[in-house]
Amino acid sequence: MSRAIVFAYHNVGVRCLSVLLAHGVDVVRVVTHQDSPNETIWFDSVAELAARHGIAVITPDDPNDPAVVAELAALQPDFLFSFYYRLMLKVPLLALPRQGAWNMHGSLLPKYRGRVPVNWAIIRGERETGATLHRMLEKPDAGDIVAQQAVPILPDDTAIEVFNKVTLAAEMALDRALPDLLAGRAKAKPQDLAAGSYFGGRKAEDGRIDWTRPAAEVHNLIRAVAPPYPGAYSDTPKGRLKVLRSLHPTGETGPHGGRPTLFSRDGRLYAECGDGRLLRLLAVELDALPLAPSTAGDQINATFGTPALSLS
Structure with missing residues (x-):
């Protein structure tokens, strides 16, 4: 043996x-x-x-x-x-x-x-x-x-x-x-x-999202550090925006001319990334509280005084 x-x-x-x-x-x-x-x-x-x-x-x-x-x-x-x-x-x-x-x-x-x-x-x-x-x-x-x-x-x-x-x-x-x-x-x-x-190794800080990058790259970062890993994030005036899950971008372009923007449409939450492509966000937290896709437009409007949040 x-x-x-x-x-x-x-x-x-x-x-x-x-x-x-x-x-x-x-x-x-x-x-x-x-x-x-x-x-x-x-x-x-x-x-x-x-x-x-x-x-x-x-x-x-x-x-x-x-x-x-x-x-x-x-x-x-x-x-x-x-x-x-x-x-x-x-x-x-x-x-x-x-x-x-x-x-x-x-x-x-x-x-x-x-x-x-x-x-x-x-x-x-x-x-x-x-x-x-x-x-x-x-x-x-x-x-x-x-x-x-x-x-x-x-x-x-x-x-x-x-x-x-x-x-x-x-x-x-x-x-x-x-x-x-x-x-x-x-x-x-x-x-x-x-x-x-x-x-080399990675740290929690490496999960910071650069929304000016193409949507496919942002999606890959989000899923690579999704829970139970620390999660992908960006900071806003009202707290940390943490994106826990997204869907692979289809190639659809957004309405903001390539300016990184978070917005809600038809009860779904989207981010327009630096290449103008849309990334659908399935699970998001703002300042550690869930940002529900179905009501995200109202929540963003209530929090930031605008129906869309600039991510740039």
Whole structure:
């Protein structure tokens, strides 16, 4: 029976750890994170799954601490797996397992190496993403690929909807590749890093909407940071306008000549963006209170003294 140390967090961590257990892997230690009180925890718990199976769990602040490395080395693992673990693992850890260290990344590598790949793929208007199981190197997301699974991104999919697809893709890729990996006969292919790109992390402030951009770009930002992520927003004289959901623009042009404007028509709420195209807004808050599309014209008029709000 193969022995594995698993670094894992989030839904991908839960599902991929479940795959290892289903294949009879002896998971001798789980390394995960303590949930942050400053973060909305909408995802499943790796620690709870490990506890159900009697697997010892540690949550070090620094997994590369020599004492942690020594503790894990004493377990003599055959494999090390990383499934959405948030901290970088350095060479002393990666060198521990006899049959390699393997990471599950939430994109079709070499595209979208780095942080929050699902969100970046949506922001950039991709119609496809997926999950990739690859060998871990000190350089992030750069090792040879052993399995990939693609999933579609539909035009109105939000980040959580795509993330759920990527979670399933990760489970499928690992389940398919694991027998050969455990038997030592998996064939890995090198990445062409020049064909991909690396992206950094994102902050809540990065959700600020530039309404002068084309409607399609604004729509992609809105759905990429929609709840449970912090949401896309812009500031107005009467408070913060937060847009939680929109519909992919059809190409219809607005009545304001390309001047960014929020207005209501026929009981529906629209934003005219910088390219003159209309974006229908389905869920909006103004100063943390819902702005109902059916009554948005009255609400805007009551709040701003005008039936339309300039967004520029």
